[in-house]
Amino acid sequence: MSNHEFDTIDLLLSSDAPTRAVDAFALAVIKIERQLRKIFTNLVYQAECYGSEDVPKLRDALSSNTKIYFSQIEACFNALSSISTKEIIGKDYERLTARLQEAIGYRNKIFHGQLTQKNLSASDLEQLIADLRLWSELLGNGAEQYFGYDGIKRNSFQKSALPDIHKVIKIKLTSIQDYVDLLKAHQR
Template identity: 40%
Template sequence: MSIENEFATVDLVANAGVATSGIDAFALSVIKADRQIRRLFTHIVFQCPAFTRADVPALRTALWERKRCYFEGFVRGIDGILPMSLDQLIGASYQPLRLGIDNAIEVRNKVFHGQLTDQSLCQPDLLAHVGNVRAWCQAIANAGMQAVGYDGFQRNSFRKGRPEVARTFKRTLPNVAEYRRFLGDWVIRREGWQSPAGW
């Protein structure tokens, strides 16, 4: 699954020529970014040698039971396992890309809760956010392929990749109980958390 295929629906919506094209394409793009980072995280976890197909239901349930796992937590979780952080894997463009996705998530959260943003966004502004989200997703796809051979877009993140990948991890999870603990320590949003964008 390439980013072009993943964003084909976003492009169709953006080019539909209706009044809501901008906001609809924007919302869809952020949903795709959220799903990509979650899938990359679950794929990385599944590379731990202890986990097999028999563990998938328990791994899914452990994540489902955690009600405060959000975008920034999945980034933290990835950084807590891989030998290099996403920041290091992506390089100099990470900070501007991260600012772009954080701003897009801030706008998404306001819109989804029926609130006004302080930006008075029009369709071109929303489509600019779509471009920022796409650029972030492309960078994450590249980083994921480099680190573990998975871009976060391919279906079924619970599958094994190269066996040697897990030997490079900073930490591996030996069982589902430790996965639950890791979610609590690394992924779940903490009280008083503030995004880098300040929302």
């Protein structure tokens, strides 16, 4: 997996901007959430029933569901894939997931202009960013290995070049409605 996904974060951190740590932190959380979503949507797209003409409908199914957040995307992914995020991330999964959930909570507070009750320093945020970067690297490398897509490449709606990709999919999706039902089954 390319480490370029965090280049913007590194630029922010190396700047003289007084808000560099909080800005880089918020962007890191967004990138993590987007990466898992893209890996999930890529895996969904591997269903034989979906082609390029279905991409707008697949996007709409996810974007119109307002009860799907990071945890729900992870649950949907784990329901669909025979290889869970825990297996992909490996031995650091529990620690990194706890850090990620902590980061998402802080990000939500920050985005809403609220205080975090932790009085987070720039150093605290940089440590969280380091853990988010590790999560991203482990997830991306594992996803590339198992699914042929790391969640970083720009187009998640592409068919995998891996000949046995269908073997990692546990749920047979046969329509857009099947996808909608998968999302609904795991929504908040």
